[in-house]
Amino acid sequence: MKFNTKAIHGGQQHDPSTGAVMPPIYQTSTYAQTTPGGHKGYEYSRTGNPTRTALENALASIENGKFGLAFGSGLAAIDAIIKMLKPGDEVISTNDLYGGTFRIFTKIFEQYNIVFHFVGMDNIASVEAKINTNTKLIWAETPTNPMLNIIDIKALADVAKKQGILFGVDNTFATPYLQNPLDLGADLVMHSATKYLGGHSDVVMGALIVNDKDLADKLYFIQNASGAVCGPMDSFLVLRGIKTLHVRMQRHCENGRAVAEFLQAHSKIENVYWPGFESHPNHEIAKKQMRDFGGMLSFTTKGNNYKAAISMVENLKVFTLAESLGGVESLSGHPASMTHASIPKEEREKTGVVDSLIRLSVGIEDIADLIADLEQALAKI
């Protein structure tokens, strides 16, 4: 089955009892048993729920994996992965990680003596330099947030495989429409389904997809034992979101390209960070592992003025100033005062998060309206 068909039908069947084309929202916590222990596959909704099962099968299908797991948030999914480790185990991750992932690693799991190393992952040698006998997990994210750096998934998978280390990829920005880490050798794929998979800014959810049965069993055990599951209504919403993922992504990519090219040509713009440009430092890797370049981009304005950037995001009308990304509506964000405000200026500037940096999640509105909106806001700075 090709991706566009899988997005709609992958892992799905009509409801066996009624023929309902969409799975019902099984809004139940428990299931009747005919005799103690006698039930039709479900006993309690933390352990399993038919609406969640339908979603988990869809997740596995679109990522070309065998097993899918849905959680109450993207961070709950990451939490489950790290709970497979033991005190003393070490993790190597990228140094421009999503802030919430950095926070759970350093503020929660370092307390339990899990050791984290953060390196520039575009340099494979710097990853290899941190590997020792305690290394149990390599954790990557590509494209990265908010600088849109690209990490070579296949090259890292080869290193991890050679050393017998588990390798996981946060595929939230790319989505399975653009990139399938399992096909490139990763063991684990994670999503904040809150973003493109849900796609309508109306649900918070996380997902994991794996191929290995033992790994899946460990994660199913943690999913049930720790209990950070999502409810049936949210499962239904994300399942519905996935059915239009390919159509939305196609437009996100088209609009993302048009906005990137418009900004690149504008006299008030300094830099545009978008992996589709040939001048992007990792363009060749992006071209190799992604089918297109997505709807996320960041840019800086000439003069690098903090106040001008704030005024720009305040003046945008079609782009809403908000956290998050990946919904049908266009969003803007100012990392220096929002997501990265707690990082000292010198530190954040080292990774490119300068005062004038603005991040856009380009939505699927009419491109003429998006460009006119950027044009009028740029005219005022």
Ligand SMILES: *Cc1c(COP(=O)(O)O)cnc(C)c1O
């Ligand atoms: C949002 C996000 C997360 C966290 O997901 P939540 O659903 O907010 O818990 C993790 N990684 C990336 C890349 C994200 O954008």
